[in-house]
Amino acid sequence: MSQFTRRTALTGMGVTVGLPWLESLGRAMGEAAIPAGQPPTRLAWLYVPNGVHMPNWAPKTEGKLAELPATLKAFEAIRGSLTVHTGLTADKARPNGDGPGDHARALSAFLTGCQAKKTDGTNIHSGISVDQVAASGMGHFTRLPSLEIGAEAGAMAGNCDSGYSCVYSATMSWRSATQPLPKEVNPALIFDRLFGVSEDANRKDRDRLRKSVLDTVMKDATGIRGKVAVGDRRKLDEYLDSVRDIELRMARAEKLPPPAKPTIDRPKAIPAAYSEHLELLVDLLVLAFQTDSTRVATFVLANEGSNRSYQFLQVPDGHHDLSHHGKNATKQEKIAKINLFHAGIFGRLGTKLAAIREGEGTLLDHCLIAYGSGNSDGDRHNHDDLPIAVLGGNKLGVVGNRHIVHAKETPLANLWLAMLQKAGIQRTALGDSTGLLKV
Known part of the structure; x- marks a missing residue:
């Protein structure tokens, strides 16, 4: 019997387009952890800064979703793949004796569950992030173990938040406690990483x-x-x-x-419009998963504490400034517009993944895509009852169209452990986790 590999598939078919995951290719690459005939699981985490306007986010009742709250209406078309989680906490984003710096801690603790060392020097310290745990477990099957992208560049040194290094408020992915993985914001360079150059x-x-x-x-x-x-x-x-x-x-x-020819042209530059930039990053992430170039990704829509204005939404004010709304209704309305826009980007990603057939379902069915913030209400700087949603997983045993209410102070890291388990990666602890959530 001839050996069937991705190389022979591309050469034998005489094509240069990206191949989706194929059962035969999975067997050829020794993916013993994946049951025969089942596509691999992809994991991604998307982050939005400064918290959200919670009254427009949180569903009113537990269990099956009824009418979606205003911000979550972006997921109406794919609500069957949506799970909203309430009650989760990022305790290590709290001061815990370290004083101000909630924005830096919020992003650094989001995927690590670890307290960031308060320093604006080179002696930074946090913890390994869940995406890198996933990459160590399944990154050897793909060209890129993981992909780190975002729409705002960030400094990797200097003081950006009350004595915390800028790296904390600009970086979500950590390879180890002292190795932050900077995100790539240039779509052209992301394209090159995914598809490289021809032979x-x-x-x-x-x-x-x-x-x-x-x-x-x-x-x-x-x-x-x-x-x-x-x-x-x-x-x-x-x-x-x-x-x-x-x-x-x-x-x-x-x-x-050799890296296959993608279905889109190489981007020429970073789009001037923020919305176009985000949409292009979504398209690249979809291609990365569809061509099985990677199975693990992080996507920071804007750095924590970002004060970007949203003129195209008729919101000229800075986002961070607005988040300290003091319960001013006009400011809260503007925050809600920003929240809805960000949720729409997440919805765009889910909708595109849902449109791609894979195995007996869709690509989204074989993904778990988490979305949220390490801050809840930006005005209070609280890190409990975080806004967290997950898309996908219908072929992984996840029942969508649900609102799951967890006990107060349940560590967010417990959810990340559950996502790892769904991907076939057994991990008993991550940061401040206390157990495994049922998702």
């Missing part, structure tokens, strides 16, 4: 040169490890881990076909 005569020579450089780097770095201070050894070890990760990616790339 050419110099590719193998370039790969050999890269391998030679990496070998030299590893040898030199290993040789000086015993000659540096203890603190520097940690940094050196993280550096070596990054080099090894590049080596592993190069090795994976040799076993995969």
Whole structure:
């Protein structure tokens, strides 16, 4: 029997378009954790800053969703795949003795469940984020272990929030407690990461040169490890881990076909309009999942504490300024407009995934896409009863069109553990988790 791989599929069919996940390809790549005939699970987390106007978010009753609240009307067409979670808490976004800095802590704790070290220096410290736990469990099946994207660039140093490094309020994904993964905001560069360049005569020579450089780097770095201070050894070890990760990616790339030609043209630049930027990022994320370029992604719609104005919504005020509304009805109305716009981007992602057939269902049925904020009411800066929603999972045992009310102070990390379990990744703890939620 001939071996059926992605390379032979692309060559044998004589095409250069991206292939969706195929059962035969899954078996060929040794995806033993996935039952025969079942597409793989994809996981993604989307983040919005400054909390939301909760009266327009929270469903009035528990259980089956009746009329959707104003902000959630963006999901009407796909409500059968929507689950709203109430009662979840990001305790490590609270001060816990560290004083002001709620915005920085909100984003850094969202996927880690860990207290960020209060510093504006290089000695940053948080915890591994759930997306990177997922990437370590299934990233070896795809060209990219994970994809980190966003619509606002952020500094990786300096003081951005009451003594907290800018990295905390701009970064959601953490490879380790001291290794934040910066997001990419340029759609063209995201496109290049996903699809690269076609085969050419110099590719193998370039790969050999890269391998030679990496070998030299590893040898030199290993040789000086015993000659540096203890603190520097940690940094050196993280550096070596990054080099090894590049080596592993190069090795994976040799076993995969050349990056396929996508169904959209390479973006020329970052769109000037924020809404167009977000829509383009959604389209790229859909392609990333559809072509199985990655199965794990994070998407920061705007940095925590963002004071962006939304002129196109007739909201000229800064978002962060408005979030401190002091119960002013006019400001709350403007916040609600921003919330509805952001929810619409999430809805766009879900609708596009739902339109793609995969296996016996849709691509959305085999995804779990979480959406929310590490702040609840931006005026109060509270981190309990967070606005959290999940789309997808109908083929993973998740029943949609529901509002699930959890006990007060239930750690948000408990939900992330449940999402990992649905993806076949067994993890007993993450940050401040206390157990596994039933989703």
